[in-house]
Amino acid sequence: MKEKLLSAEKAVKGYEDPYTKQIISVFQAMQKDVVPKDYGLRLLEAQIATQGLFDPAEKKTISVESAIQKGHYEKDLLNNEMSELKVFYNPSSQENLNYKNLLEKCTVEPETGLMLLPVCITFKGLRRGISSTELLQSNIIDKELFDDLQKGKTTTQDVMLMETVKEYLEGKxxxxxxxxxxxxxxxxxxxxxxxxxxxxxxxxxxxxxQAATGFMIDPVENKKFTVDEAIKNQLFGPEYHAKLRSAERAVTGYKDPYTGETISLFQALSKDLIVKELGFACLRHKLPQVE
Known part of the structure; x- marks a missing residue:
């Protein structure tokens, strides 16, 4: 970690040109393969999103326009590489963002003026964490309870004991x-x-x-498995594997062959992606899920 942070600090101090031994900027270091392109792009975006690009020769921050004129930046560079910049994971929305978008999610602490990234409280769901924001959006908890969670007036343990929340997170x-x-x-x-x-x-x-409600159950050992884990533990035979994998997608989601997106069981039924008899059976047994 220390070495990585020292390397990132050179975005301000400057990098040494291996050929001329002069101090060069991040952009120039990228051009000369002193730093990897994807790494350099992230450093440049962080600078632009905060205070501007840093000129290591003049030891000051300069505007993007000045940086272009001095050879420290290229016009529309970040716009053309936007897909490579979405590397910052936002745990609240569970999506990858670029640094600028992540900054927009932050709140300013009044006492210090620091930018702080709010992280939602997460509950353990069937296959992934479920944030308190998702519980609110799905009407599993109300705004008052959501606010109490954020302020520490109630605990996650208290909320998880609520029957509606427990059923949503763990299923019936x-x-x-x-x-x-x-x-x-x-x-x-x-x-x-x-x-x-x-x-x-x-x-x-x-x-x-069983598959449609999240897990295959071994009643003898009192253990739960995914479908793939269950067949390895001989909980059922190979003749059922494909059908149970399909039923399991009631929880994990189905891939839309036209858009590539993950869609819900009901959406898959509407698009005739699964056999209706199986779909209706899964709907009868599955728990509510976050879209």
């Missing part, structure tokens, strides 16, 4: 397996099917319900 319990009362034995749905206790069609529907 699906049928985990079969209990054979005569022998007081628990077994998985697939095992019950193999032993002739359940019909194959019934077993598949029950397994799909």
């Amino acid at each position: 319990g699906s049928i985990a397996g079969v209990a054979v009362l005569s022998t007081n034995q628990r077994m998985s749905i697939y095992q019950a099917m193999k032993q002739g206790i359940l019909m194959p069609g019934t077993a598949l529907v029950l397994l799909e319900a």
Whole structure:
């Protein structure tokens, strides 16, 4: 970390030209391969987004126009490389932004004037963290409770104990397996099917319900798995793998073949991307999800 920060500091102090031994700017260092292009672009954007480009020779900040004239910058350079600049992860919105956009998300602390990035409180969901902002936007919590969380008047533990929040984050319990009362034995749905206790069609529907609510369940070991993990642990056979992967997407989302975006189960149904019988079964069993 120290070496990386010292390297970044050279954006102000300047870099040594390996050929002339003169002190050169970030842009000039990029042109001479002294610093990698993507790294140099990030440093330039940070300077422009804050106070302007730094001229190491004059040891002062100068405008973009002056930097272009002095060979410390190229017109529209960042505009042409915008995709490479979205490397800053915003945990609140769970998206990658460039430095300028990240600055716009910050608030100014009145006492110090410092720019601070607000980070939303995150709750553990089925497959990823769910922010308090997402809970508010989905009407799982109200604005008053959201504000209390931000101010520390209530805790995440208190909120997670609320039935509506718990159901949203963890889902309702699906049928985990079969209990054979005569022998007081628990077994998985697939095992019950193999032993002739359940019909194959019934077993598949029950397994799909598990997948659609987030996890496959091992009732003997009391463990939860993703579909891929479950087949490795022999919780079901390979003949069900593809169908359960499809059902699992009720939680993980479906890829729209036309836009490449991840869409919800309902949207996938509307676009005929999945068999309607499976889709309706998943809708009956799945928990609410954030779009």
